[in-house]
Amino acid sequence: MRDDDEQPVAGNGLLHRRAFIRAGAGAIGSIGAAGALAATRPEWARTPGAAMRGYGAPSPFEDHVQRVGIAAQPGTTGSGASRTPLEHLEGTITPNGLVFERHHSGVPAIDPERHRLKIHGLVKRPLAFTMADLERYPRVTRTCFLECSGNSGAMAVSPEAPQRACGELHGLVSASEYTGIPLATLLDEAGVRETAAWVIAEGDDAARMSRSVPLSKAFDDALLVLYQNGERLRPENGYPLRLLLPGFEGNMSIKWLHRLELTAGPAMSRDETSKYSDLRPDGSALLFTFPMAVKSVITTPSPGLGPLDRGTWEISGLAWSGHGRIRRVAVSADGGGSWTDARLEAPVRDKCLTRFRAAWRWDGRPAVLMSRAVDDAGHVQPDRTTWLDHHGARSFYHYNAIQSWAISPDGTVRNVYA
Ligand SMILES: Nc1nc2c(c(=O)[nH]1)N[C@H]1C(S)=C(S)[C@@H](COP(=O)(O)O)O[C@H]1N2
Numbered sequence: 450m451r452d453d454d455e456q457p458v459a460g461n462g463l464l465h466r467r468a469f470i471r472a473g474a475g476a477i478g479s480i481g482a483a484g485a486l487a488a489t490r491p492e493w494a495r496t497p498g499a500a501m502r503g504y505g506a507p508s509p510f511e512d513h514v515q516r517v518g519i520a521a522q523p524g525t526t527g528s529g530a531s532r533t534p535l536e537h538l539e540g541t542i543t544p545n546g547l548v549f550e551r552h553h554s555g556v557p558a559i560d561p562e563r564h565r566l567k568i569h570g571l572v573k574r575p576l577a578f579t580m581a582d583l584e585r586y587p588r589v590t591r592t593c594f595l596e597c598s599g600n601s602g603a604m605a606v607s608p609e610a611p612q613r614a615c616g617e618l619h620g621l622v623s624a625s626e627y628t629g630i631p632l633a634t635l636l637d638e639a640g641v642r643e644t645a646a647w648v649i650a651e652g653d654d655a656a657r658m659s660r661s662v663p664l665s666k667a668f669d670d671a672l673l674v675l676y677q678n679g680e681r682l683r684p685e686n687g688y689p690l691r692l693l694l695p696g697f698e699g700n701m702s703i704k705w706l707h708r709l710e711l712t713a714g715p716a717m718s719r720d721e722t723s724k725y726s727d728l729r730p731d732g733s734a735l736l737f738t739f740p741m742a743v744k745s746v747i748t749t750p751s752p753g754l755g756p757l758d759r760g761t762w763e764i765s766g767l768a769w770s771g772h773g774r775i776r777r778v779a780v781s782a783d784g785g786g787s788w789t790d791a792r793l794e795a796p797v798r799d800k801c802l803t804r805f806r807a808a809w810r811w812d813g814r815p816a817v818l819m820s821r822a823v824d825d826a827g828h829v830q831p832d833r834t835t836w837l838d839h840h841g842a843r844s845f846y847h848y849n850a851i852q853s854w855a856i857s858p859d860g861t862v863r864n865v866y867a
């Protein structure tokens with residue numbers, strides 16, 4: 450341990466990690482008066498505990514960890530979203546019960562026995578598969594993020610920084626281990642005709658959501674998903690079959706998938722024209738924006754967790770990019786005046802959430818925490834002004850600007866535009 454380990458490496462107290470380990474051990478955990486071993490056993494250790502159960506659930510003491518911002522748009526048949534409470538989670542995999550949901554007409558109750566997947570259009574052999582048929586194909590597992598392109602959109606359109614928990618602002622993103630059949634396998638079996646350039650994927654929900662997927666993506670890493678985090682897809686995430694397009698905007702990963710049509714051109718469906726297309730400053734709209742841009746957010750500390758105490762902390766957050774792997778995340782505690790590299794936790798996966806960590810000592814003075822991610826394609830997360838200059842005031846989708854959390858002397862954490 451060198452003496453200079455505890456000297457800040459950047460303005461406002463960002464520390465060497467070695468210093469954090471030492472300070473952390475000294476701060477808490479010593480057996481003092483309050484922590485002395487109790488003379489009598491606590492009640493849970495005096496009698497045998499509960500019995501086994503068929504399907505587990507979190508501790509009742511963790512009841513406060515719920516999906517947040519659950520809202521269906523009034524006057525619709527179940528169009529709305531729920532968000533992942535990012536500030537309450539660790540690591541990078543989202544538990545299935547907390548994966549955000551986005552539905553355009555509620556969650557259909559699909560009977561797998563009666564469900565079919567059809568492949569037709571510009572193919573040599575139109576095919577229809579039962580779920581039992583699909584059981585027979587070789588599977589692959591892929592860990593990646595899924596983000597709604599509307600995620601964080603409140604920051605694009607609100608003149609004042611909205612005061613909500615981290616997950617309510619940024620929780621339309623999750624990461625899972627998905628298992629299924631490469632789409633290429635079934636396309637090869639159907640025999641794609643030379644004139645085909647697109648696949649139209651359609652869901653079997655009442656919204657009949659459909660999106661056009663370029664054939665290059667369909668043959669690259671598109672997956673027909675059966676399992677999420679080891680178990681069958683949950684109904685809200687597309688049971689019994691969904692499409693997954695790693696790195697692309699979440700909307701294109703069609704849930705409750707029942708039809709794939711090979712075509713020469715895109716369908717120009719509702720959800721790729723009037724919705725999910727990006728307005729530019731001059732009022733024109735970009736036709737398609739498929740990959741999600743490089744982005745990061747600090748989840749600890751953040752609004753939604755209690756006020757902060759002075760002392761040594763681990764800043765922790767998530768970074769991701771639809772273009773590839775995260776190469777670097779820099780963090781600042783003085784509103785972007787100075788930056789230091791955060792530690793990226795292995796494995797740093799392609800198109801997946803990556804956890805970053807940095808040691809910080811808060812001395813009680815006002816501070817502004819920020820994180821800035823860079824991906825291996827060289828994309829750098831922009832600040833909010835740069836994002837707005839590029840996208841214009843009426844843009845909403847694909848907001849990826851640097852998030853700033855201001856810490857007041859009383860320890861309150863607030864969303865600010867800095
Ligand atoms: N059939 C169908 N697929 C759909 C949707 C839908 O409403 N219907 N919503 C899309 C949107 S906008 C997103 S962001 C993702 C959300 O996936 P999740 O609910 O598993 O998080 O599913 C996409 N696939």
Ligand SMILES: [Mo]
Binds near residue numbers: 597598
């Ligand atoms: Mo979405």
